Amino acid sequence: MPIRVAVAVAGLVLATASIIAHHSFAAEFDGNKPVVLTGAVTKVEWRNPHIWVYLDVKDAGGKVTPWQCEGSAPNNLTRQGWSRETLKQGQEITVEGWRAKDGTNTCNAGAWKLPGGQTVFAGPRQ
């Protein structure tokens, strides 16, 4: 049963991804390659057509790998109350997303989560 739940939820999340990433998801990212990244934010680019967040991801051995993840459109996020200041430099963030097809350390974010579990950049800011 837990497997079925995971499949059902994954299906919904993937359906979401294809809708939210209107601009480029299908043309750049692989819906069959989910990735979960936790790291420190190094830079946030709040520019059209999509935001990009850069983070340093540290593995168990302490090795740091830089990643870049694409988010939603800044105009939509701004209208929902989010801003570049939502994420501070050095802040830890967990990104649940999908890898780029070209194999670089690039992802398309489905969810951005703070250490306390709060999701940002989704729906109106409370």
Add this chain to the structure above:
Amino acid sequence: MRALLPAIIAAAIVTHAGIVSAQGAGPAPVSAAPDGTPIPRAPDGKADLSGIWNKRLVLNTAASVQPLPFTPEGLKAFNDVWNHIDPTSRCVFPGVPRVNTSPYPFQIVQLSDKVVFLYEYMHNFRVIYTDGRGHPTGREPSLLGDSVGRWDGDTLVIDTINLTDRTWLDDHGNRHSDALTVTERWRRISANQLSYQETVNDPKFYLKPWTVGWVMPLAPKDWVLMEYACTDNNKDLTDGHLQPGPLDGSLRNGTAIGQPAPPRLPPGSAPR
């Protein structure tokens, strides 16, 4: 666990809905029935379309008119779409009619002799004269074409000609040729609802014209148009990651193949 399943799925759907609404393109269907609020009137008595409207991002504009009446050339173009990169991914203007179904709101400014459309997406604008003039002559075809308008009662009717074949109809990769002409019908059915219809007339790609439409909601009162510069930080484009196929991903592996239109009956024969 069994009891948890519906809750988990519900939570996923709520998350899904929240993210989708964040697009600001109003993908949730808006009721086609007028909500009863009074239609604003311009000083000349015409229905006033002015306002900021929240477009619907319609991925497959032809979904309600399947199967499409393809010509052989149109069918070939549709099935070949996954060999091409969507023009808007390269920041080519969406063109007419796709400019009306691309993301982000747009503003209508209605004047006595013209109606101005200001689109946030790619900063497109259209000045639609309603003073009785005809289409200009001697112009090169363009992405937005040549548009003129007229009033049919409370409905603004826009005819657009002189388009190129360098744009697509939508994210699904529905295609058109350079023979495309488009008729739009815009009607404010309440203070909060704008009815939209587009007729695609492209005899090279479709055996007969087809018409689709839906209702767009008025944007929240505090919304204004914002900057949208497609090339500002378009890493998908500049980093060379773009790949061919429709943006909605439906034909990425080429397995979704359009079907030929049913054969036309000879003129004068009775439909069976």
